[in-house]
Amino acid sequence: MSDQQLAEWQSHALKLESEINKVVVGQQSPIRLITTAIFSRGHVLLEGDVGVGKTTLLRAFTRGIGGGYQRIEGTIDLMPNDLVYHTYLGEDGRPHVSPGPLLSEGENLSVFFFNEINRARPQVHSLLLRVMAERTLSAFNKEHEFPHMLVFADRNQVEKEETFEIPSAARDRFMMEIPILVPKDNDIMESLIFDTRFHNVDKLVEQVSPNVLQFDALNSIASLIQEKIQASPTLRKYALNLWLATKNPESFGIHIDGVDINRLVVAGASPRGMAMMMRAARVNAWINGRSAVCPEDVHAVFHETIAHRLVFSPVYEMRRTEISRQLLSKIINTVATP
Secondary structure (H helix, E strand, C coil): CHHHHHHHHHHHHHHHHHHHHHHCCCCHHHHHHHHHHHHHCCCEEEECCCCCCHHHHHHHHHHHHCCEEEEEECCCCCCHHHHCEEEEECCCCCEEEEECCCCCCHHHEEEEEEECHHHCCHHHHHHHHHHHHHCEEEECCEEEECCCCEEEEECCCCCCCCCCCCCHHHHCCCCEEEECCCCCCHHHHHHHHHCHHHHCHHHHHHCCCCCCCCHHHHHHHHHHHHHHCECCHHHHHHHHHHHHHHHCHHHHCCCCCCCCHHHHEEECCCHHHHHHHHHHHHHHHHHCCCCECCHHHHHHHHHHHHHHHCEECHHHHCCHHHHHHHHHHHHHHHCCCC
């Protein structure tokens, strides 16, 4: 029965991707990665400029998987309590309290989007990270659970004033960091400018078939995928070598022009990061109809699951995006593939 379930859910996953690709054009790779994260039950950092469609993408996914959607904007004056409750003056002139974005959907909260997370103070990050890790929150003398919640966050990467960079321990809580870039295809770019259907986000999102997936069944199907998709001893050895290469690239003979490779890496991928990489690789194998992980499944998720976890020497941190891409590409090309 479990094999039949996996086959049925694979068709649902592909239908979800098809629905999203109808309304969010030119983003096939990010859509596949977000689908992978959903079935891996991992939180996601989105990387991209303003106005590239990150919110539209998440609203479309939320409609497809069902459940509640909440969004909050990161600001310098945002406090941890703002995620939990709102206070206001009622018609009776007395103060009242209502549930904030984390609590308003209850256990049905499916997607929580934190826009410009690095504009919020570290105290806010701390609360969010605890909720991400434990999927529970104590408030109003009660323990609230969010068993189906995935957190998506993006960072303002243009402005540096009044921002608080996310520390490495916090970045490590996110399964993936996925780039959302402007499509390079001229026809798609022209459509985004002149096709009026892309100008009304509400109507656009309504074109996605609702509840393609059962959001409250994703945890069980995710566990089944991890149980059924195998990794051979050879593949395990390969993953271990990739991990070692992120920690000591110089020992694998890796060189990057203009970079002292011996001083580059302060900390490589964490055990949690490598475990999340394998979770995502298993899901990628399943989506592609395989019963075991192969190297191309690892390659499909390697950069997005590992790059944001690397800690570089301060002299190289300003170029982290460029250098991490080069480093991980060289690791893939250097470490012997089984």
